Amino acid sequence: MKLSQLLTATLREAPADAEIISHKLMLRAGMIRQLAAGIYTWLPLGYRVLKKVEAVIREEMNNSGAQEILMPAIQPAELWRESERWDQYGPELLRINDRHKREFCFGPTHEEVITDLVRREVRSYKQLPLILYQIQTKFRDEIRPRFGIMRSREFLMKDAYSFHLNDQSLEETYEKMYSTYTKIFNRLGLNFRAVIADSGNIGGDKSHEFHVLAESGEDQIVFSKNSDYASNLERALIDLGEEAHKLESARGIEVGHIFQLGKKYSKCMKTNCLDEHGKSITLTMGCYGIGVSRIVAAAIEQNNDEKGIIWPIAMAPYQLALIPVNMHKSVRLREAVISLYKKLLDNNIEVILDDRNERPGVMFSDMELIGVPHRFVFSEKGLDSGEIEYKERTINENKNIKIEKAIAFIKEKTSSF
């Protein structure tokens, strides 16, 4: 991508509305723009990051044996009446009427829809266990949206649901999802912790939350130094009472949550199938969420410096920034830069070429703000000596690379994950 063509504008100053660092940096780097309270547009740069996160999640979910589907965002009220959540859910549920005055809501979650699907499609125990997931826009009319994409009303979520003949099967899938989540957050390069959680009003039994550790986290998690015990604060108070205050504590951003739902939905929505004896049994369920868009903000909260964002490799919108010095005056340099740029593209390097007629300092600052992990600087001096200059975003040191070795060098650098 040529930066001159990218729809983006870096800002020197953050809009006054932004409070936390991830929100400020996302606005300054030109990743998102606000449309209304808790509702954002993703600009090209931000959307690339979001898609990177999505891709990792999709790959690992598929590896786990889950199947991807896409459910409607708009859901009929009848289903929510069946589960009795139409009355329970409160104003957070965005209710809408169609032209016939029939009632619908914009889905904040999809237990009802998936349960309805499965009760229609699944007839036999041979189809189980079944794990279905989707990556989709959700809407929750939060009392108070805040912190940009961190707690927005509209957000991107990966939600998965599993269906089982019995509790043992549910337990196995639950464990599988636990390890899948661990793989996902590890691949995304996040410092996180899984904790025991209270299953809250979604209902059900066993539950874990996955928290990205960050000072600005809205949740308090606690853990024991002497054992494996780690939980959110609410759960610790339930489990341990006053003893809970003796635990170590940290701040976290909840990015994932897995639940064993049991029969909460399958029972009231009559979701049955035949077991091996031809007997009709009620399915047992699990559900597994990841806040896809929230991960982007959480990653920035955890990884930034005074210059800007420091993307974990797997999330970076571009791997390499190619910065020419004085290209607009030197024809031979411009030709060499364009030639290298094309070779990088041919080698599938995710490169962004700063072809603007800007001073070097501006280009450096912008690339650091955006958080591109690797940088090549190409100058006339370099052209004379046959070298290009390499620098990593987080390492304060330059390295000269022979131009003919540049492709191999950066391939090596970017393939290590």
Add this chain to the structure above:
RNA sequence: CGGGGCGUGGCGCAGCCUGGUAGCGCACCUGCAUGGGGUGUAGGUGGUCGGAGGUUCAAAUCCUCUCGCCCCGACCA
């Protein structure tokens, strides 16, 4: 919803108290110079001052209503 604050070019702000028809920095466009850490210089584009109503010869400024946004508290990926 309760408490606090803010709406003035894309962003950050001043002007409002004490009405006289809008200004600064950044960004953007053009020229010249510059060319390794947000360069200098000259010129330029862009604003019904959130909206409606009222007071007045005259409203960004005063009054009334309204809409939006942000922060603090109770909910959640």
